[in-house]
Amino acid sequence: MQLKYAIIGSGGIGGLYGGFLAKSEHEVHFLLRSDYDFVKQNGLQIDSVKGDFHLSSPNVYKEASAMPVCDVVLVCLKTIQNKILKDLLPSILHKNSVVILVQNGLGIEKELSDIFTNVSVAGATAFVCTTKVGPGHIHHAEYGTLTIAKYCGDCDMILNQVADDFINAGIQVNLSDDLNSIRWKKLVWNIPYNGLTVVLNAATDELTFNTATRSLVIDLMNEVVDAGRICGAKISDSFVSKMIEMTEKMTPYSPSMRLDYEARRPMEIQTMYTNPIKIAKEKGFEMKKTQMLEQQLRFISDTQQTVKE
């Protein structure tokens, strides 16, 4: 079976994963907004730790309505933009299409399947350092593994094929049957590092090697683990220390929220903070420190918007 892929959002994540699929001769259709004219004319450049490559004439579109119906839709937007999916997706879906949300945060698959009740939905977390450095230009610095899990629908066969396609394209994929656990495990890293790099205006290494913030990162991670477990996620006892070790070895890094903040784009506070706090609270668990970080981020976001206007 030859799958047709749609890539919605061609920033660091979408450009990278769509680019790898296209390079290994899968049929990939990219939806672009601001970069459309540039990529139409100049193609897509991927500078990757796995080897640089150039796609000279990828299939690019300015409007979803111009795209063909696809089997797999990789949503690589910021969750802030998910409200546009309602109008954007219908014309590119057939009855067996699967929509995979390659995004951060919690509660996003439910939101989508509440709107598209008959569509197969899956979620994916990307363990990768990748950034769009210019129009049609992606810099892939480190890692790359995708972890994919079904949320709803009869899509196991197609997800197996997606995994094979990525593996053939040189991207490691883990197929999981526990989306809830992979989402919470991702939050264990995302909640402390995304928020604190913004609030304290610092990169991951500074936070990890300072005694006070190292303790705080660990406190926050433990709080997320506790909340996740109460919400049914399976997270091992050694997970927090593994995340700290991994971060120590990483090249100093600005997580996506810090990049958004610095570029004055909206931050993913709702899906990365507000939703997990709310979901844990419904199970009777108060994420006190996470909530404090959320309140600080809301203040920063509110006052930043004021500056913009």
Add this chain to the structure above:
Amino acid sequence: MQLKYAIIGSGGIGGLYGGFLAKSEHEVHFLLRSDYDFVKQNGLQIDSVKGDFHLSSPNVYKEASAMPVCDVVLVCLKTIQNKILKDLLPSILHKNSVVILVQNGLGIEKELSDIFTNVSVAGATAFVCTTKVGPGHIHHAEYGTLTIAKYCGDCDMILNQVADDFINAGIQVNLSDDLNSIRWKKLVWNIPYNGLTVVLNAATDELTFNTATRSLVIDLMNEVVDAGRICGAKISDSFVSKMIEMTEKMTPYSPSMRLDYEARRPMEIQTMYTNPIKIAKEKGFEMKKTQMLEQQLRFISDTQQTVKE
């Protein structure tokens, strides 16, 4: 009885309260460091909401050893500097002197009386907006009440006299018999506003009128009230809402920690955060949000010192 006063530290607090005493013809001896030469030559200027005045030749000293023995020593240093009191105080104390710490934070009276075991010690909180705006130049914007309470020693009579002297000088004084309560009540305001104005780079009004940080300020205040009560402080149920109302009416203000931060002076993290957290923990109460704020402040302080070097 005519009391002799020593003022140790003549910044916004010491300059103001010593200035008012001197203006109403009490015997006041000021210990100055960097401003000594300026004040010796030009005197002390107080621009006060209660009326401006100038002291043309106050008794000023560069070294404590040159000062006379005094009955009342008002310590108006930042608590960061309290380590110098060990060497500074002995020459100005007689056996009935009382040392009053007009400072912020918790545990400071105990620290002092552990060193000076036979000396009477009291604590005071100043409810005042006052700043040193230049050498020998104090700007007193709002409020002014001192609340004084004994920590140890046979000093009730002398404290009554101190209260009378201040009242005669135009400064409102409350004498309390519960130092623990006045220290914790002061922290209810100090803990949220001092730390958050530094971490979020904002003034008191911005934090109070933004929805997210208003909630956070209230959460932190409630945590301090809970901790204080567990440590024996008497704080009324309406105290938090009173503090919020009061702050809403205040002229937008940068608390002392923010002024210290902006001037690259050390911040009073130890006495305002670390000591209360530790004292509450000894009673079995974890100040989770306060601790998070302390960790953020430690990071800021650590990285700021790095910039300085």
